[in-house]
Amino acid sequence: NAGVTQTPKFRVLKTGQSMTLLCAQDMNHEYMYWYRQDPGMGLRLIHYSVGEGTTAKGEVPDGYNVSRLKKQNFLLGLESAAPSQTSVYFCASSNELAPAGEQFFGPGTRLTVL
Amino acid sequence: GIQVEQSPPDLILQEGANSTLRCNFSDSVNNLQWFHQNPWGQLINLFYIPSGTKQNGRLSATTVATERYSLLYISSSQTTDSGVYFCAVPQKWGAQKLVFGQGTRLTINP
Numbered sequence: 001n002a003g004v005t006q007t008p009k010f011r012v013l014k015t016g017q018s019m020t021l022l023c024a025q026d027m028n029h030e031y032m033y034w035y036r037q038d039p040g041m042g043l044r045l046i047h048y049s050v051g052e053g054t055t056a057k058g059e060v061p062d063g064y065n066v067s068r069l070k071k072q073n074f075l076l077g078l079e080s081a082a083p084s085q086t087s088v089y090f091c092a093s094s095n096e097l098a099p100a101g102e103q104f105f106g107p108g109t110r111l112t113v114l
Numbered sequence: 115g116i117q118v119e120q121s122p123p124d125l126i127l128q129e130g131a132n133s134t135l136r137c138n139f140s141d142s143v144n145n146l147q148w149f150h151q152n153p154w155g156q157l158i159n160l161f162y163i164p165s166g167t168k169q170n171g172r173l174s175a176t177t178v179a180t181e182r183y184s185l186l187y188i189s190s191s192q193t194t195d196s197g198v199y200f201c202a203v204p205q206k207w208g209a210q211k212l213v214f215g216q217g218t219r220l221t222i223n224p
Binding site: 043 | 145202211
């Protein structure tokens with residue numbers, strides 16, 4: 001039981017490049033989330049999903065897109081990376097929609113945009 | 115939205131010492147989580163504790179929901195306990211997210 005996994009672990013992009021971050025969970029959780037962590041800002045919600053085929057905007061969605069084609073996977077896309085998107089990205093999953101559900105986090109992806 | 119404050123911001127201890135970390139929140143909650151972010155950046159779930167007391171080895175946590183605070187106790191600290199400890203509570207309205215405190219950075223010296 002791997003829990004929540006993320007790929008890649010590290011990535012360096014140039015401004016304007018695109019990339020996709022993959023999150024996978026093997027706990028059969030319905031709900032999945034993408035957060036970013038920045039110094040002094042804590043963790044902020046980018047997008048979330050309440051089930052296969054659904055997505056919704058969080059606190060800081062601009063510049064990102066997401067897809068949930070399969071229940072176990074939640075993809076975060078950057079279409080045209082900007083230096084402001086340099087951050088550590090965490091994926092999380094839960095078996096109940098917040099506020100009741102306990103969220104479990106992946107190991108994070110450290111992204112640098114030059 | 116709900117505010118979460120943690121104290122102290124930094125704590126430096128010798129191996130073997132005990133510590134208490136505090137989390138205050140500004141509104142009633144039905145969910146509270148404690149996490150440990152280790153030096154490699156991983157967020158490890160410690161406790162899911164909306165109320166009452168839970169224990170896991172050398173760690174225990176107590177949440178007093180009516181008084182809007184939670185405490186994390188670490189006994190007989192080890193160097194591997196170093197890192198940042200976060201508490202998080204759910205935002206009541208709007209986007210479904212956890213609101214994190216700013217964390218307590220714990221350093222355990224050998």
